[in-house]
Amino acid sequence: MFWPAKSSIRRRLTVQLLVIAAALSLVFFLIVRVIADQAATATQDNILLASATSISDALYSERGAVTVEIPYSALSMLGTISQDRVFYRVSEGGRTLTGYDDLPLPDVAPRAAQSRFDTFLYRGETVRSVAVSRTVSSGGSNVDVTVVVAQTRLGLALISSRISFFAAIFGVLFFLVATALSLLAAQSALSPLERLKQSLQRRGAHDLRPVQAELPDELTPLVDALNNFMGRLRASLAQSEDFIAEAAHRVRTPLAVVRAQAEIALRRVERPENKTSLREMIRAVDESSRSAGQLLDHAMVTFRTDALADDEFDLAVVTKSVCDHLLPTAELKDILLIQQFPDTPCPFRGDAILMQNALRNVLDNALKYSPADSTVHIGVDSDDQGYRISFNDQGRGFGSSDVASLTQRFSRGSNVADIVGSGLGLTIADEVARAHNGRLEISSNPKGPGACVSLIFPQP
Ligand SMILES: Nc1ncnc2c1ncn2[C@@H]1O[C@H](COP(=O)(O)OP(=O)(O)O)[C@@H](O)[C@H]1O
Ligand SMILES: [Mg+2]
Known part of the structure; x- marks a missing residue:
């Protein structure tokens, strides 16, 4: 079967299983029909033969002529399978002794103790017939008598069509069950792939x-x-x-x-x-x-x-240590660092070294892009949502720079003018924030000119 390389394995598997199920259902249906037909025909044949034999057993010779009295049972037994019409003919050398004159005799009369079955059209209906022969001695000579018993097949056709009907219903049921099982099979066959996919998706980048x-x-x-x-x-x-x-x-x-x-x-x-x-x-x-x-x-x-370290530290303490570390740089430019920390501790779990690094880079920017004799506000806020560490400066602000792109590696703003830099500071801060399920927020200083860069972390 032709499948495009990109088509889904699940669909492919399901369709293949369904085609197999459909073929098996059809085979099942056909087999049941053939067996039912054969069984019905065999049943009818047996009764026809018994009937013909009992008629032939009733043949006797009287005053030099072959005579027959059709036993009641011979015809009544045929009624046991259905209400079909029954025809019979007893003939001696082509001369009808009793029965239907036009009921065809077999082309070749069966030999004694043998029977010959046939199916043909008679009086507008399909009939099944059996012919048996018997030699009767009559008037000192042996006479060959052929008994033919025929019966229409309406009842049998009815039985066989009923069986076919049930076979069809079972075929459809089988197909439906097979469909459900195919879906399950496809699902379970692909579940390891699904597991692999999930285990890869769960991983960090x-x-x-x-x-x-x-x-x-x-x-x-x-x-x-x-x-x-x-x-x-x-x-x-x-x-x-x-x-x-x-x-x-x-x-x-x-x-x-x-x-x-x-x-x-x-x-x-x-x-x-x-x-x-x-x-x-x-x-x-x-x-x-x-x-x-x-x-x-x-x-x-x-x-x-x-492989993020899992240190327990206080965000305010780390922020303060970063400020202390950069204090000499700030003093060189006469920049005042105003720090505001909450009264309560700010416990946090994560990588303290990375956190220091991120804060240092953001503060470094604030100092770098601020004019001499200005102020940088550093604030740590904590509420039940989480923490916000913000750096507000009175520098040139972001101007017309596309702030979203500033966190990309080596990306620098249009406001840098003569200030040298590598464009990695905000990248570092952003990566560290995200590694701690937080984010970096870049905006303008709400209190006048300058930039406001914040690291926001959810409550651990
Ligand atoms: N405090 C700030 N004031 C004004 N612009 C800033 C500030 N911080 C960052 N920027 C802008 O963001 C860009 C990216 O920052 P960063 O990644 O640290 O690179 P750089 O090496 O240029 O400082 C800078 O080039 C600058 O345009
Ligand atoms: Mg920088």
């Missing part, structure tokens, strides 16, 4: 552990291939994470040396233009090292979200 579901032999090669593929993917991912981490590290170390040397030189040089270019140099080194740090952070975030 970064879960590349091998599949370990109990599966039938037929699926083992497929799952092995899948596991093998995931293994290679895992290895290649780990390799690239390692590579990025290593690269970031190798870039940052010499940069730190360059920065230190530049600081020393800055103190030594006198001419203002030299000082300016050295400051420029330090700034560029800082940015490069920040970018390298973010690459490292991002690689770590990707890596850690696969």
Whole structure:
């Protein structure tokens, strides 16, 4: 049978089973009909033969002539199967002794003690007949007498059509049951595939552990291939994470040396233009090292979200530690960090290192995109819905940037102007928020100019 490669296995299996069920139902129906016909014919034949034999047994010779008196039972027994009409003829050498003159005799008379059955049309109806022969000695000679008994088949046709009717009903019932069973069979045959699908769907986007579901032999090669593929993917991912981490590290170390040397030189040089270019140099080194740090952070975030640590920590405490960590950077620009934490603790479960990373990147942005002498408000709010950690600054805001795309890797806004960056900070924050079932909200500062970036987490 032709099936397009994409067609559903379930449908294919069901249709094939249904075709088989339909064929079996038909065969069942035909077999029952043939058997019923044969049984009915055999029954009629037996009674016809018994009737003809009892007539032939009643033949006797009287005064040199063959005489017969049809026994009552010979005809009454034929009535036992149906109300069909009965014809008989007793003939001696073509001369009818009694019965229907026009009832055909067999072309060749059966030999003594044998019978000959026939089916033909007689007086407009199909009849079944039997002919038996007997030799009667009459007037000193042997005379061959043929007895033919025939009966219409209406009753039998009725019985056989009734049996056919029931056979048809059983055939249809069988087909319906087979249909239901086919659906069940298709369902159960495909259930391992369904299980495999569900076990893969339940996984997190970064879960590349091998599949370990109990599966039938037929699926083992497929799952092995899948596991093998995931293994290679895992290895290649780990390799690239390692590579990025290593690269970031190798870039940052010499940069730190360059920065230190530049600081020393800055103190030594006198001419203002030299000082300016050295400051420029330090700034560029800082940015490069920040970018390298973010690459490292991002690689770590990707890596850690696969197997999230399950630390218990206080969100307010972590937020405060991030603020403390960036306080020197804020002071360099004379930015005031105003922190607002709830009075009650903010217990949370998750990866503390990732959380720190996310908060650091958001605060880093707030400081980076804020002018000197401004204020950044950092607030942790907790209610029965969950937590909201928000960073409000008085900087340039998001302007006309498409905020939805800012969380994409290496995507930077149209408002960045001269500020250097790698476009990974919000990506990191967004990935960490989502790994903790939370989300990142980017909006304008409700209290005037600037940006408002919040991390929102449901109550653990
Ligand atoms: N506090 C903020 N104020 C204004 N714009 C911001 C702020 N935070 C992020 N952005 C915008 O979002 C973009 C993406 O941020 P991020 O992923 O941290 O990359 P970048 O390395 O550019 O800081 C930035 O390029 C900037 O356009
Ligand atoms: Mg940033």
